[in-house]
Amino acid sequence: MSTARDAIFQAISTANGAPRDADTIAAEAMALIATPDVLRPGFTGQDNLDRFIEKATSERVTATVSHAATLAEVPGQVADYLTRVGLGAQIALQPRAALRDLDWGSVSVHHTVDANEPVAVSIADLAVAETGSVVFLSGPDAPVLLTFLPLHHVVVVGQGQIRRHLEDVFEFVGAGQASQPRNLNIVTGTSGTADIEAKNIRGAHGPRFMHIICVADL
Numbered sequence: 001m002s003t004a005r006d007a008i009f010q011a012i013s014t015a016n017g018a019p020r021d022a023d024t025i026a027a028e029a030m031a032l033i034a035t036p037d038v039l040r041p042g043f044t045g046q047d048n049l050d051r052f053i054e055k056a057t058s059e060r061v062t063a064t065v066s067h068a069a070t071l072a073e074v075p076g077q078v079a080d081y082l083t084r085v086g087l088g089a090q091i092a093l094q095p096r097a098a099l100r101d102l103d104w105g106s107v108s109v110h111h112t113v114d115a116n117e118p119v120a121v122s123i124a125d126l127a128v129a130e131t132g133s134v135v136f137l138s139g140p141d142a143p144v145l146l147t148f149l150p151l152h153h154v155v156v157v158g159q160g161q162i163r164r165h166l167e168d169v170f171e172f173v174g175a176g177q178a179s180q181p182r183n184l185n186i187v188t189g190t191s192g193t194a195d196i197e198a199k200n201i202r203g204a205h206g207p208r209f210m211h212i213i214c215v216a217d218l
Helices: 004-016 022-034 048-056 071-085 167-172
Strands: 064-070 090-093 108-110 119-123 126-128 133-137 152-158 184-187 209-217
Touching: 048 209, 064 071, 071 119, 071 152, 071 209, 126 167
Parallel strands: 064 209, 090 108, 090 119, 119 152, 152 209
Antiparallel strands: 126 133, 133 184
8 A cells, every 4th residue: 555655755766767886976066066167156247256256245154354464564453453342451352473473552362252142253274155155163272162162253354365266265175284174164145144033133042143254464
C-alpha cells in the first residue's frame, strides 16, 4: 500500500533521473569549480574597494566607513569616532603589535574585553568585496571575543587585503602559515534580527555598530 513517504521518495527519484556514478558526479563538480565566474556574481564596473564600501555601507550591512592613508592615522580616526558617537576615550584593543605599538595619545587602551565593553578596535585579516564582509583569523594576538562582545566594533582593513569573492578567502587561509587558525570568523556588518514582528533590530547577537577604517598602506 502506497504511503505519503513512498510518494515523496518516488518523486525525488523521478526528479533525479537515472543513477549516476561517483566519477560522473565528481567530474560535474570539478567543471563548476573550473569556471567559477559562471556561478559568482559579476560586478565588472567596480574595483574591489568601491564594491566593498558599497556593500559594507548598504542598508542590510549598516557599517560606516572612513579612510586613512597609513596605519599611523588610525588612532586619530578612532578618537574622532569616539567623539562623534559620544563614547569615552577608552577602547579594548586587539593586542597585535601593529595596533599596540601605535601612539594612541589620549585614548586609554586595554587588551581584555568585558561583557559590556563599549568599543573594541581590531585589524581584519581580509575583507570581501562581494559581500562587504570582514574576516578574522583567531590567534594569541587576535582574541575572538573582540569581534562579538563590544557594542561598537571598529575594524581596520588594509585596501590590499580586500578579496573580490568569498571563495578567495579560503585560498588565503593556511597559505604560508605554520598551522591553521582555530577559528575563522566572517562578519558581515552589524548583528541583526527580524524574528519579532519582522522589525529589524540591531545588536541582537553582537555589535550594534560597526565602523570600518580602510587604510591605503597597511
